[in-house]
Amino acid sequence: MQQDDFLPSLAAYLIEQARGNDGKAPSERDLAEHFAVSRGQVREALAILGAMQVIERRAKSGIYVNGGIGGPEAMAFFARFGLPLENRQIFEAVEVRKIHEIKAAELAASRATEENFARLRDILARSEQRLAQGEGLDQLDQEFHLEIVRATQNTVFLNLCTSFYALSQNRLKVYFSSQERNRKSHDEHLQIFDALQRRDAALAEALMVSHLRGAMSYWAELLEPPGPSS
Amino acid sequence: MQQDDFLPSLAAYLIEQARGNDGKAPSERDLAEHFAVSRGQVREALAILGAMQVIERRAKSGIYVNGGIGGPEAMAFFARFGLPLENRQIFEAVEVRKIHEIKAAELAASRATEENFARLRDILARSEQRLAQGEGLDQLDQEFHLEIVRATQNTVFLNLCTSFYALSQNRLKVYFSSQERNRKSHDEHLQIFDALQRRDAALAEALMVSHLRGAMSYWAELLEPPGPSS
């Protein structure tokens, strides 16, 4: 109940306390007392939250909670630290992820190395195994998609996609609870892999589009996507 | 020479010192002495860098610099704090930005509101003014592209693109030093705007592709893109 949990719980507490108080959070000293830690600890955590732009530290005035936890750094952080995001943000993140992965498939078709193909083959083999045992893909699905991103040879892109994957994956585990959907996913993975090996960028892209369409629309329902009007 | 500059200079120092020392950086106490600040200050900065995964703080052992500054949080941070990234990372970031903006144009065509169009019109009008005065676009170019992203109504996407824009824009100011390139950019902006207003997603996307192709290839040369073989 301590150490790594401190930052998220502090963040949650800040947001809670700031609501209905002009966005102003308790003072560092109060926070230290409330969490029974030293002020130094609080300041370290606040430094991180401040750098994430989740809060604003105004000298000689107080700590103010910025409205959004939506910044990319903040999202990546919160995902890592396990703080839940709002459905709307998750939904938007999923859309961004879709953008990334479709393009990744296209780029990977021309850039993938034999090393990438080997890893993909390994992932698919392990997927086959898991399916044979009647288990879900989840982790392996993530590995497959990230390996395609890695195959673009763009490390910045890979890091970015990793963050967004972590962001949505936790909430979307349900998808892989159905053996039927698992089977379908795996078959589509095989087709995508085949297109990549044949260096057919257009086909890989098209297959990825349809692969994600199915999954994403299912997820969209789960997440109650925000309608156009409110 | 103090306050906000501390984090980037500390980061730079850490990376420099860690090179050729197993990635191990000086101790907190040494850092505090070197920068003539208290250990508390150093620890706050290290907390941020640690959260960014730029460094790893190993208890009772030392501070270790993680190879990459390429993580999305780290990149956004460094861009904000003005620490220069490596050419390769900038180049990769530009490619990611390209992916984002092309898709943004497509999505914006169907989602843009009258409010978005109004802001775009305003940006284009101001661009016209600046060009008439013989000045470069730079800032306005950024505004134009980000407004298109905003028109996708995806705030996570907007935040993400804002980070990546900040990342590359600083290094690419040179592009807007040529009046001819400025004029060309502006004309293409007008065409894109027109396509958006006509809700022609395919056309908007195509125009954005060709708009970015010109600019990006110019930038690519500046950045000495890494060849396929080292």
Add this chain to the structure above:
DNA sequence: CAACGCAATCTGGTCCAACCAGACATCAGG
């Protein structure tokens, strides 16, 4: 009674002096 001004208070920013416990390297003893 209202407006002004001063003083106490609160806040973040910064620093210092400790202590803890594990990691690490060194050195003495077998």
Add this chain to the structure above:
DNA sequence: CCTGATGTCTGGTTGGACCAGATTGCGTTG
């Protein structure tokens, strides 16, 4: 040469202290 004890170094954490600007509230004054 190997082994184990020991002392040093490191990050982790705490408490207290001071500063200076922002804020608040009260008392004075017109």
